[in-house]
Amino acid sequence: MAGLSNYRFWAYAGLAVLLLALPLVGDEFWLNRVAKYLCYGMLGAAVALTWGYAGVLNLGQGLFFGIGAYAMAMSLKLQSYTSLQQGSDTPVPDFMLWNAQPGAPTDLCCITPGSWIWLPFQWQWTGVIVAVILPAVLAGIMGRIIFGQRISGVFVSIITLALVLLVRLVVTDAQPLTNGFNGLTDLGWLTVFSHEFDPYAKGTYYLVAVALIAVLAAARILVATRAGTILQATRDSDTRALYLGYDVPAYQTFFFAVSAAIAGLAGMLYVIVSEFASPSFLELSFSITMVVWAAVGGRGSILGAAVGAILINMIEARVSETEALVEAWKAIIGILFVVTVIYLPKGLSGLAHDGMARLRARRPSFQLKEEAGQ
Amino acid sequence: MTAALTLDGLAVDFSGFRAVDGVSMAVEQGELRVLLGANGAGKTTLMDLISGKTRATEGKVLVQGRDVTGLREHRIARAGVGRKFQIPSVFSGLTVRQNLEVAQSKRPSVWSNLRFALGMSEKARLAEVLELIGLGAEAEREAGLLSHGQTQWLELGMLMIQDASVILLDEPTAGMTQGETAKTAEIINRLKGRHTLLVVEHDMAFVRDIAERITVLHLGRVLAEGSVAFIENHPEVKAAYLGKQGIA
Ligand SMILES: Nc1ncnc2c1ncn2[C@@H]1O[C@H](COP(=O)(O)OP(=O)(O)OP(=O)(O)O)[C@@H](O)[C@H]1O
Ligand SMILES: [Mg+2]
Numbered sequence: 001m002a003g004l005s006n007y008r009f010w011a012y013a014g015l016a017v018l019l020l021a022l023p024l025v026g027d028e029f030w031l032n033r034v035a036k037y038l039c040y041g042m043l044g045a046a047v048a049l050t051w052g053y054a055g056v057l058n059l060g061q062g063l064f065f066g067i068g069a070y071a072m073a074m075s076l077k078l079q080s081y082t083s084l085q086q087g088s089d090t091p092v093p094d095f096m097l098w099n100a101q102p103g104a105p106t107d108l109c110c111i112t113p114g115s116w117i118w119l120p121f122q123w124q125w126t127g128v129i130v131a132v133i134l135p136a137v138l139a140g141i142m143g144r145i146i147f148g149q150r151i152s153g154v155f156v157s158i159i160t161l162a163l164v165l166l167v168r169l170v171v172t173d174a175q176p177l178t179n180g181f182n183g184l185t186d187l188g189w190l191t192v193f194s195h196e197f198d199p200y201a202k203g204t205y206y207l208v209a210v211a212l213i214a215v216l217a218a219a220r221i222l223v224a225t226r227a228g229t230i231l232q233a234t235r236d237s238d239t240r241a242l243y244l245g246y247d248v249p250a251y252q253t254f255f256f257a258v259s260a261a262i263a264g265l266a267g268m269l270y271v272i273v274s275e276f277a278s279p280s281f282l283e284l285s286f287s288i289t290m291v292v293w294a295a296v297g298g299r300g301s302i303l304g305a306a307v308g309a310i311l312i313n314m315i316e317a318r319v320s321e322t323e324a325l326v327e328a329w330k331a332i333i334g335i336l337f338v339v340t341v342i343y344l345p346k347g348l349s350g351l352a353h354d355g356m357a358r359l360r361a362r363r364p365s366f367q368l369k370e371e372a373g374q
Numbered sequence: 375m376t377a378a379l380t381l382d383g384l385a386v387d388f389s390g391f392r393a394v395d396g397v398s399m400a401v402e403q404g405e406l407r408v409l410l411g412a413n414g415a416g417k418t419t420l421m422d423l424i425s426g427k428t429r430a431t432e433g434k435v436l437v438q439g440r441d442v443t444g445l446r447e448h449r450i451a452r453a454g455v456g457r458k459f460q461i462p463s464v465f466s467g468l469t470v471r472q473n474l475e476v477a478q479s480k481r482p483s484v485w486s487n488l489r490f491a492l493g494m495s496e497k498a499r500l501a502e503v504l505e506l507i508g509l510g511a512e513a514e515r516e517a518g519l520l521s522h523g524q525t526q527w528l529e530l531g532m533l534m535i536q537d538a539s540v541i542l543l544d545e546p547t548a549g550m551t552q553g554e555t556a557k558t559a560e561i562i563n564r565l566k567g568r569h570t571l572l573v574v575e576h577d578m579a580f581v582r583d584i585a586e587r588i589t590v591l592h593l594g595r596v597l598a599e600g601s602v603a604f605i606e607n608h609p610e611v612k613a614a615y616l617g618k619q620g621i622a
Contacts, residue, residue, distance in 0.1 A: 152461065226479060230466065233476045236465040245451035245482045245535055253483045256567035 007356055011303055012216065019209040023202045026303070031205040035273045037313040038212045042311030044264035044293045045219055045302045049259040051291070052299035053223055054252055055235030056152075060160030062287035063167055064135035064260040066277075068267025070171075070184065071134060074118055074276035075127025079188030090122065112176035123190065131268035132261050139260030147225050150249075152238070161284065168282035183278030199273050208269050211307070215262055217337030219302045222258065231255050252330035292337045297347050304349025376439035378570035379540045383593075384423055384433035393419040395594035396433070399541075404456045406571040406597070408581050410605070411591035412615060417574045418460060420591065424572075425457045426450040426488045437540055445576040452482060456538025456569075462525045466518030469508050470528055473517050476501050477532035499535060507531035507561060511604050523554035530561055534569075541565065543573045547580055590614070 043065060050056045075109060077083055083091035090108050100281070104155045109116050120126045130285065142163070146156055171178050178184070187247055190197040197204045222228055234241040234248045241248050271277050290309070297308015312333070319325045319332075346354075375399035377502060394416045401407045411417050415511050416515045422428035424435050426447040434443045442450045449456075465473050479487060479497060492500070504510045505528040512520065516591045517528060517609065526546060533541050546562065547555045562584050581588070581602065590597045592614045598605060605611055 098551050166424075198531050225490060226475065227484050230476050230487055231470050231480065232468060233465040233473075236467045238462045239459075240463045240465065240532075242447045242475070243457045244477050244532070247448050247482060250484055251591050 006194040008303075011352075012220065015216070015307065016033065019213060020206075022209070024137040024204060028200045028202065031202060032200050032273060033317060034310075034314075035199075035205045035208040036270060037310045037317075038208045039266045039270040039273065040309040040313055041212055041306035042269075043290045044297055044305035044307075045216055046259040046262040046266065047263070047290050047294035048143060048297075048299045048302050049116045049219055050256055050303070051089075051294060052301070053228065053235065054231055054255050055115055056252060056256065057155040057157045057158045057281050057291070058256070058259070059153075059284070059291065060162075060164035060257075061263050061290050062284075063160070063164040064139065064278075064347070065267035065270070066164075066171075066281040067135050067138070068131035068264030068273045070178070070267075071130040071227070071264075071283055072127045072190075072268040072271040073184040073187055075124045076187035076190065076218055076271065076275075078122050079191070081126060081188070082186045083188075085209075089312055093118070093179070093184075095179040095182070096176065097111065112159055114174070114177050117177065120296050128190075128268060131166065135260035136257045137266035139257040140253055140277035143256040144249065147249035147256075150238075153355075161287070164282055164287055165284060165363055171282060171337045172279050178279075183276055183280075185276045187271065187275045197272055197364050199275055204273060206354050208273060211265065213264065214220040216302055216306055218249050219258075219262065223254075223302065227254070228252065289333075292333060295347055296340050298349030298351075300346050301349035301353070304352070308348060311345035376404070377436075378399055378438060379424070379572065380434075380436040380439075381420075381424070382434040382436070383490055385432055387431045392432075392480070393537065393594050394423060397591070397594070397596055398433075399565055399596060399599065401570055401572060401587055404567040404570055405567045406573065406584055406586055408585040408588045409572060409574045409591060410576075410581070410588055410611075411574075411597075415591040416594040417437075417591055418544055418566075421457065421544055423573070424450075425455055425542060448482070451538070452538055454539035455542065456533040456536050456540070457528065458526075458529050458533060458540040458544060458546060460548065462522070462529050463575060464517045464520075464525055464532070466516070466530050468517055469514050470517055471500070471503070471513045473528055474503060474531060477536045503531045503535045505512070506534065506564060508557065518600050521558075523550055526550065526554075526558065527561060530558070530565075538569065540570045540572070543571060545576065547575065547577055548599075550620070555580055 022034060037325070038059070044059065046064075047058070050058050051074060074160065077093050078091045082094045082173055085094075090249030092106060092108055092111055096111050096115060097106070104111050108122070121349070142160075153161070172180050183292050186291055195203070197207060230241065230246060231251050232249050234246070238248045267281065293309035294305040296312060297306065318331060319329050344351060375500060376467070379401040381397050381399050384394060385392060386394050389407065390588050398419060409420070411419050421426065425432045426442070426445055428448070430443060434441060436442070437450075437453050440453060442453045445453070465476060468476070468504065474548045478500060481487065488608070504513055506531060507530060509524060509531065517525070520528060530546065543562070546611055547558050550558060554614075559580055562571065562573070573584065586603050587600065588602060589599045590608075597614060598611050
């Protein structure tokens with residue numbers, strides 16, 4: 001296939017096999033944890049798509065993850081026994097009862113101001129669909145405005161950063177609607193054809209693993225199309241692309257929206273696995289952490305950024321088991337970031353890439369030596 | 375037959391300063407027109423006006439008879455105007471081949487480019503252009519690793535494969551060695567006929583190599599227009615260049 005050389009294909013295939021084989025070696029508790037990291041892996045890929053391929057550093061990727069998470073959590077909250085306990089015909093989230101004005105009807109339509117927004121989420125698939133579509137649509141609108149104005153570079157980062165903080169403020173402020181700082185907890189399980197996705201069951205791990213593999217493959221194929229090449233062209237010189245007749249903002253917006261959809265999907269799956277959605281997803285530190293994952297793994301590589309995210313989180317989990325290292329870990333991550341940015345701008349995947357290239361260049365001489373030896 | 379490129383009273387006002395001040399000219403199909411003028415005469419600004427980088431405050435630009443005045447840059451490009459900037463610009467992170475592929479795409483929308491393969495005729499054309507610009511051996515190299523001259527040729531190749539009917543070249547030999555300049559003249563001469571060219575150039579030896587007709591700009595206006603010999607002996611042109619290095 002165009003642009004997909006052999007060892008790249010095997011790298012993807014290798015990861016797929018590894019992910020699908022993990023349940024053979026780990027227990028459910030560990031798999032649940034890994035499933036969360038796989039969601040982070042999706043985030044890494046989403047960041048690589050915009051940062052590495054489009055040259056657009058989104059410092060508010062957490063916004064799309066957060067929307068995906070909250071949309072799914074709203075639906076799962078209404079499936080939860082805590083919402084069904086109230087004795088009303090329609091389920092009502094428990095926190096709304098505590099936040100309701102005295103005398104307000106115990107109904108989703110009007111128990112708290114704006115609570116009707118929750119109504120469509122009684123259907124579980126609303127959560128699933130909104131989690132992916134809303135980030136894409138929102139990114140499409142943002143992209144049209146930002147890129148249409150020929151805004152680029154650090155200004156895009158500042159705008160996206162400001163936006164995620166703004167939304168976080170709104171979410172934490174709207175206590176009667178979102179449960180504010182506490183986020184949405186005590187969620188029900190996703191149910192598909194009467195199969196319940198118990199977060200600690202292997203089926204749920206497979207759901208996430210297969211989703212990650214599909215996302216990575218789709219994203220890799222997407223950047224290998226002509227549109228992907230043109231996107232990279234706009235990254236290198238948007239004027240040159242413009243004067244070749246390309247509507248540069250349209251390309252940037254399209255891939256920005258794809259990246260947002262991936263982040264939304266990641267947020268949705270994360271909620272299924274972790275059973276909560278929290279405004280901490282909208283914190284700046286989280287969005288910046290994603291950028292670090294992608295930088296260390298290699299922003300020029302979809303696979304590299306995803307693997308970077310997964311590995312860093314696995315190591316972090318190990319490290320945090322040792323009390324003394326918990327604080328030191330933040331410093332380690334910071335140093336790791338600085339070192340990769342300075343010495344390894346293409347990240348670990350760049351290192352692997354160069355290694356492969358060197359190996360290839362060498363191979364003929366190896367063969368010569370062997371033949372001479374015989 | 376309509377001219378390939380027609381400028382009609384084109385002018386731009388930079389808050390009081392008229393860098394281009396009522397330029398009218400017509401460049402015929404397949405012609406190569408050289409634009410001469412001292413530093414600051416308004417040559418680059420004129421190209422900015424044609425390609426849509428800067429909006430004209432007065433006048434009109436017609437490409438193949440079609441009015442493109444005031445359109446956005448990528449729309450003007452699609453109307454058939456290709457442009458090379460004074461500072462060479464290619465896609466440095468892509469290979470030479472990918473650079474040409476990007477330039478080649480006939481359909482500009484995102485959706486129509488969600489596909490892989492080039493057609494047979496496209497592949498053949500790409501190979502042909504690679505040969506023309508002498509970068510056949512560099513096809514799989516990253517464009518950022520090319521020499522200055524090679525970068526310029528790649529950009530010329532991109533304009534060829536883009537199949538623009540009107541090509542604007544701003545100082546295509548700037549910073550080149552003599553050998554590179556000669557090769558560039560050769561490439562440009564091949565473009566003649568198939569494309570209509572407007573070329574800004576200072577190097578008179580190079581101009582004699584490629585030019586048919588010359589238009590001289592001075593302070594944003596057309597000072598003279600004619601054959602190479604006519605321009606070289608034109609008293610007003612000589613006067614305009616006086617005190618500079620002279621026209622030869
Ligand atoms: N955006 C702008 N705003 C104000 N003045 C401008 C602008 N662009 C160009 N100028 C002025 O217009 C004049 C013409 O500039 P232009 O770059 O077109 O000259 P040129 O003929 O290309 O010169 P050179 O041979 O040095 O490239 C210059 O005096 C320049 O300072
Ligand atoms: Mg100039």
